[in-house]
Amino acid sequence: MESNVLEVNRTDIGDTRLVTDQLGDLAEGAVRFQIERFSITANTTTYAEFGDMLDYWGFWPSGDDTFGRVPAMGWATVIESNHPGVEAGGRYYGWFPMAQYIDATVATTSTGLRDDGTNRAAHAPVYRTFERTDLDPTHPSNAGVAAEAIDDAENRHALLRGLFLTGYLADGFLDANDWYGADHAVVLSASSKTAIGFAACAARHDGLHLVGVTSPSNVDAVRGLGWYDSVITYDQVTDAVPDPQAQAVVVDMAGNGPVLEALHDALGDRITYSMVVGRTHHDAPPAAPSTGPTPEMFFAPTALVSMKEQGVDTDGFQAAMGPALAAFIDGSSEWLAVERTNGPDAAADTWADVLSGRVAPSVGRITSLHAD
Incomplete structure (x- = not known):
């Protein structure tokens, strides 16, 4: 064959x-x-x-x-x-x-x-x-999806399931660490589907201001999602957190070195944690920020281990993942x-x-x- x-x-x-x-x-x-x-x-x-x-x-x-x-x-x-x-x-x-x-x-x-x-x-x-x-148990047919909608739902699972779970774990990891004391989360490449999954989870936390950073052509679509509190373009990244007393975690889905360096230069030690999740800007040079914390690679399979070591009920966390995924997949038909x-x-x-x-x-x- x-x-x-x-x-x-x-x-x-x-x-x-x-x-x-x-x-x-x-x-x-x-x-x-x-x-x-x-x-x-x-x-x-x-x-x-x-x-x-x-x-x-x-x-x-x-x-x-x-x-x-x-x-x-x-x-x-x-x-x-x-x-x-x-x-x-x-x-x-x-x-x-x-x-x-x-x-x-x-x-x-x-x-x-x-x-x-x-x-x-x-x-x-x-x-x-x-x-x-x-x-x-997470397959659409086992989650109450009508037979005529299964094909579309399976497509959405292929597109979103793994990405949402990465975002869900990134959100859980940061929450387990009390967001490293930050009150803002700045998400680079906010229009990427992993970022959208993360935003859907992070938006549930009271007191956390979620900033989406994207290209000009994607601003309206990202705002329309309703999960980001503010949306800016890459050339505005130095103004991502204008309050000089605010602190932020960075969630980098873009992998755009100059953008990440500009954000680090602007916020410096006001960045409490810098997480690298993806590299949607594959042709951009890598980052080497000279201010703020060293960016750390996020690897989803090890996140649960780290969370468990910090006392998180990981069984309960995983049990909640299925319903959260089902809601996200179902709601994706809107965007x-x-x-x-x-x-x-x-x-x-x-x-x-x-x-x-x-x-x-x-x-x-x-x-x-x-x-x-």
């Missing part, structure tokens, strides 16, 4: 290529997924940006030092199995390569499968799981339109469009390497 795969240049992520894998007989304990569809968002391109630092290239090794395979969130069906506990026909949500088909060595879990391939052993469990539709395309060229075009910033924050792109 042949499988078309979209690969990305590891040092120039705007450069992609289509290759064809030849899939042979399944190994013992392996299953073959047909990857139905997946989302490409700014978060997906961030996986490529941080591919070496956080080993995202190791999720689905390409065997090539120049081009790698970026994990993307989506849906797939097991079409063949050589595992005694897995039947063909099951549908799963998880991180898949941008491909038509993929083989994986798996183990069964209470809610689906876990990738037990040798290349995955070092990765956090959340990145190795495939949630089976009929066992996943997010889904666009879906098919075919290898369409997938490559979608990657290019998202990477270049040509996709409006009010649009989510779902694609597939299958022709239909």
Whole structure:
């Protein structure tokens, strides 16, 4: 069997290529997924940006030092199995390569499968799981969504589920640390979907002023969300917190060095914590602020461990995550339109469009390497 795969240049992520894998007989304990569809968002391109630092290239090794395979969130069906506990026909949500088909060595879990391939052993469990539709409590069909709305809801899950959970965890981490004494949170790349998920959570906290920083073309859309208390453009970032007595945490989804440095220079020690979450501005130089705290990378899988060490009831926190996700997904119909395309060229075009910033924050792109 042949499988078309979209690969990305590891040092120039705007450069992609289509290759064809030849899939042979399944190994013992392996299953073959047909990857139905997946989302490409700014978060997906961030996986490529941080591919070496956080080993995202190791999720689905390409065997090539120049081009790698970026994990993307989506849906797939097991079409063949050589595992005694897995039947063909099951549908799963998880991180898949941008491909038509993929083989994986798996183990069964209470809610689906876990990738037990040798290349995955070092990765956090959340990145190795495939949630089976009929066992996943957060799947739309198990959350009361009408049958005719399931397809749209699954698209929205592929686009928003992982990003919202990152935002939910970032909010929980900062709250567990009492927002480091800050009364403002300045969010860079406020229109990114991870930032929107974060804002939906952070807006619930009384006394916290949420500042969204975005490009001029996105100001109205970001304001329209209703979660940011104020919205400014990147060239106004030095006035993000005009009150000289106020303190702020920085939540950087942009990765734009000059912007982050300007914010640090303006606020200095009034920044109590600087968190780096993403890199939507992939072509901007990295930051090296000389004032304020050193920016720290936020890695969602370790956040719960840190929160538990600080005395947070992480079981309760996780239990509340499902209803919060369901509400966010349901409400996304008010601000997010889904666009879906098919075919290898369409997938490559979608990657290019998202990477270049040509996709409006009010649009989510779902694609597939299958022709239909």
